Amino acid sequence: NAGVTQTPKFRVLKTGQSMTLLCAQDMNHEYMYWYRQDPGMGLRLIHYSVGEGTTAKGEVPDGYNVSRLKKQNFLLGLESAAPSQTSVYFCASSPRAGRGETQYFGPGTRLLVL
Amino acid sequence: KQEVTQIPAALSVPEGENLVLNCSFTDSAIYNLQWFRQDPGKGLTSLLLIQSSQREQTSGRLNASLDKSSGRSTLYIAASQPGDSATYLCAGISYNTDKLIFGTGTRLQVFP
Numbered sequence: 001n002a003g004v005t006q007t008p009k010f011r012v013l014k015t016g017q018s019m020t021l022l023c024a025q026d027m028n029h030e031y032m033y034w035y036r037q038d039p040g041m042g043l044r045l046i047h048y049s050v051g052e053g054t055t056a057k058g059e060v061p062d063g064y065n066v067s068r069l070k071k072q073n074f075l076l077g078l079e080s081a082a083p084s085q086t087s088v089y090f091c092a093s094s095p096r097a098g099r100g101e102t103q104y105f106g107p108g109t110r111l112l113v114l
Numbered sequence: 115k116q117e118v119t120q121i122p123a124a125l126s127v128p129e130g131e132n133l134v135l136n137c138s139f140t141d142s143a144i145y146n147l148q149w150f151r152q153d154p155g156k157g158l159t160s161l162l163l164i165q166s167s168q169r170e171q172t173s174g175r176l177n178a179s180l181d182k183s184s185g186r187s188t189l190y191i192a193a194s195q196p197g198d199s200a201t202y203l204c205a206g207i208s209y210n211t212d213k214l215i216f217g218t219g220t221r222l223q224v225f226p
Contacts, residue, residue, distance in 0.1 A: 004157075033214075040218060041218065042118070042203070042216040042217055042218040042219065043158075043203070043205075043214075043216040044216075045213055045214070048213070058213065059213075090157060090158070092158075102148060102160040102163050103148075103160070103214065104160070105150075105157035105158040105159070106157050107156055107157045108155075108156070108157050
């Protein structure tokens with residue numbers, strides 16, 4: 001059981017480039033989340049999904065898009081990267097609604113946008 | 115809007131001390147509160163989850179309490195060890211938002 005995995009682990013982009021971050025979970029969880037973590041800001045929710053084929057906006061969705069074509073995968077896309085998107089990105093999953101369930105986190109992707 | 119604050123931001127203590135980390139939240143309509151541990155360069159690991167109907171949870175040397183009326187949670191670490199060195203994050207879910215709102219964390223260093 002690998003849990004939640006993220007690829008890549010680290011990436012450097014130039015302003016305006018695009019990329020996709022991949023999150024995969026093998027726990028058959030319904031809910032999946034993308035967060036970003038910045039110094040002094042805590043983790044902030046970007047987008048989330050309550051099931052295959054569904055996505056919803058979180059607290060800071062601008063500049064990002066997501067897709068959940070398969071239950072086990074949740075993709076985060078940056079269409080035109082900006083330096084403000086330099087951050088550490090975490091994916092998480094939970095079995096059902098977030099209220100009564102803990103979330104399981106991946107190891108993170110460090111993104112540097114120059 | 116739910117806001118979560120953690121005090122202190124950093125803490126350095128000698129091995130063996132008992133510690134209290136504080137977490138306060140503005141929205142009293144809290145459903146549950148979780149404490150996570152984050153090691154440098156790593157993801158988050160859930161330590162304790164306190165449901166709204168509970169007042170505390172215990173796991174080994176860790177004890178977390180939740181006081182919804184005062185908007186506070188505390189994480190008590192007994193007999194601290196160097197292996198406890200990490201950043202500790204609290205996160206709450208309120209009935210209003212239904213999503214985890216994280217505090218900024220307390221960075222703990224326990225030295226031998």
